[in-house]
Amino acid sequence: MTSVEIFGGLIAYNEAVLGQLVDFGLEQGPRELDSVWVAIVHCDNAGRWEQLEELAADPECVVVAVVSTLELDGYIRALSSGASGVVYLDMPSAITADVVKAAVHGEVLLPRQAAQNLALLAKREQPRSDLNAAEMSLLRSVASGRTIVDLARDLSYSERTVRRHLQNTYIKLGVQNRSAAIAAAARLGLTASDQGKDLQ
Numbered sequence: 713m714t715s716v717e718i719f720g721g722l723i724a725y726n727e728a729v730l731g732q733l734v735d736f737g738l739e740q741g742p743r744e745l746d747s748v749w750v751a752i753v754h755c756d757n758a759g760r761w762e763q764l765e766e767l768a769a770d771p772e773c774v775v776v777a778v779v780s781t782l783e784l785d786g787y788i789r790a791l792s793s794g795a796s797g798v799v800y801l802d803m804p805s806a807i808t809a810d811v812v813k814a815a816v817h818g819e820v821l822l823p824r825q826a827a828q829n830l831a832l833l834a835k836r837e838q839p840r841s842d843l844n845a846a847e848m849s850l851l852r853s854v855a856s857g858r859t860i861v862d863l864a865r866d867l868s869y870s871e872r873t874v875r876r877h878l879q880n881t882y883i884k885l886g887v888q889n890r891s892a893a894i895a896a897a898a899r900l901g902l903t904a905s906d907q908g909k910d911l912q
Contacts, residue, residue, distance in 0.1 A: 714816065715741045719763060720754030721778060725805065732809030738816075747772065750812060754778045754801070755790060768794025774815050778808070784829045787822065797821065847881045854878065854890060855897035 716738045718726045729752065730740050743749040753764045755777050768775045776797040777790035790798040797815035799808045800823070814821045822830070843851065853863060860878070864871045882888065885896045 714738050714748055714750060715743050716750045716752065716812075717741075717743065718752045718754075720756060720760055721752075721801075726752075728805035729808045729812075732805050733812060736809070736813050736816075738812070748774060748816070750774045750776065750816065752776045752778060752808075752812065753795075754780075755786070756780050761789070761793065764790065764795060765793045768796075774812075776808075776812050776815050782823070782826070784826060784833070787826050787830070788833075791820070798826075843881065843884055847877070847884065850874075850877055851881055851885075851893060851897045851900075855894045 714737060716730065716733060717740070718729070730738075733739075738750060749772060751767045751773050753760055753767065753775060755761050755764055764775055764777055767773050774796045775794060776799065777786075777793075777795040778799055778801050779786035779790060780801045782800050787798050796818075797811045797820055799811040799821075811821045850863070858866075860871050860874050863869070864874045867874065869877075878890075878893075882893055885893060887893050887896055
């Protein structure tokens with residue numbers, strides 16, 4: 713039997729969650745040596761966040777964070793701190809139990825809005841790498857500080873054509889402007905260390 717320990721939170725809520733978990737084969741009690749155990753941590757203060765990180769460092773521990781807000785930052789902080797699951801404090805105990813069950817099986821249940829926001833954030837943070845060779849070269853040149861005038865002269869294109877190519881590259885990267893494109897170039901590894909592949 714897998715044991716469960718709950719850190720923080722209201723007693724009535726914790727008892728309701730434990731009641732839901734008993735049918736799943738989880739019971740409150742001390743951790744057994746060399747066995748997987750579950751820690752549910754109410755992350756309502758700095759000490760609890762630190763505790764979450766310490767518990768998550770134990771490979772035998774499945775940690776579920778209970779956050780006090782639906783803001784995406786709480787979900788990101790919990791997951792990046794090593795939590796195997798995250799649930800909002802005001803969710804019914806049955807939902808919390810479902811999140812714990814999913815975490816024990818290596819899955820993460822998130823509210824639809826949190827999952828969509830995480831996907832949007834990941835899309836915005838990670839540049840697409842399906843740029844063709846000319847676009848990569850153009851992006852590398854922009855990242856090295858070359859101006860549109862310089863690029864137009866080097867490529868024998870009009871400035872308008874260079875702007876259009878840059879705009880197409882920005883669209884592929886999912887960015888809006890030159891500075892965001894330069895940041896994307898850095899994430900793709902197209903900055904100073906790759907300068908040997910500059911425009912011909």
